[in-house]
Amino acid sequence: MVKITDVARHAGVSPSTVSYALSGKRPISEATRRRVEEAARTLGYRPHAGARALAGSRSKVLALVVPLRAGIHVPVVMRFAVSVVTAARDHDHDVLLLTQEEGEEGLRRVADTALADALILMDVQLRDPRLPLLRSLGRPSVVIGFPLEAEGLTCIDLDFRAAGERCVEHLAQLGHRVVGLVGSPPEVYVRGTAFAQRVVQGFTAAADRAGLASAVHPCGATPAAARRMAERLLREQPALTGVVVHNEAVLEPLIDAFEQLGLQVPGDMSVTAICPDELASGIRVPVTSVALPSEEVGERAVDLLMRKLGGETVPGSTLLPPTLTRRASTAPRTVGRP
DSSP: OOOHHHHHHHHTSOHHHHHHHHHOSSOOOHHHHHHHHHHHHHHTOOOOHHHHHTTTSOOOEEEEEOOOOTTOOHHHHHHHHHHHHHHHHHTTOEEEEEOSOOTHHHHHHHHHHTOOSEEEEOSOBTTOTTHHHHHHSOSOEEEESOOSOOTTOOEEEEOHHHHHHHHHHHHHHTTOOEEEEEESOHHHHHTTBHHHHHHHHHHHHHHHHHTOEEEEEEOOSSHHHHHHHHHHHHHHOTTOOEEEEOOGGGHHHHHHHHHHTTOOTTTTOEEEEEEOHHHHHHSSSOOEEEEOOHHHHHHHHHHHHHHHHTTOOOOSEEEEOOOEEOOTTOOOOOBTBO
16 A cells, blocks of 8 residues: 655655645645645555544544563553553643554654654664654644654653662762662664663763773563572672662562572661662662652653644753652661672
């Protein structure tokens, strides 16, 4: 089936220009209109019936693109999704949730069929192949996350680099001199997932500034992986007394593993985390943590979209500062330990 993006490539214009030329919704130069019409005739393009019906009105639907890839902690992702859905309903909009690993094809499908007025993109990579297409679609969009090249995008997220820094600074203030980051599963780093890479950058920068010995350890998302990680940490960093965890699935199993290996938290090992407050405060040893502000991020992402749909100019970058809450899992380094 011929799609609007095929016509756009053939005519050398953007998909939105094809839409405007064929629907008459916005003024298009005569030369461009003829080129688009000729491309449509040549390729045998017929506009989707739903798209024609919506040509003069909005669908009042937002598309949330959040591929459930390997290594992603689904409960946390769903917190963001629920916050977007709730905020959208406050604006009398529904949400179309796209969870398949479709890459650019998923974005094209939304644009070609006029299923949604605007898009929110999650699980962003530093060099995300979806972003060039997102810029060209002519649809209002917001990206939850910060790629390396954010020009032409509207991005919002927790400042994950600052979150990594804040955890290390807290441990340094308590006198810890050797620290480790227990990070996301390896596949998350292989993909170049932006938030995970930002945490590593912040962790490493803060440790270097404070003169701490540090190491980064990706970790699988299972209790068995947590046990192996605890053993590895103590083997490779025998003087370790402080850990930052950026992997929700292993937070409590890692604490259990340390204690099974003879270390008390926080007496022998201080643990901090970047995770939802409900997780950090609800486990057996409440964990000092930087919260993931999923509700605020979702609300503000939807608000940015509503403003863009209303023709307003919005900030290109919104970074939410991290807030660290101290709980029972951190304490000054024990005198006599390395």
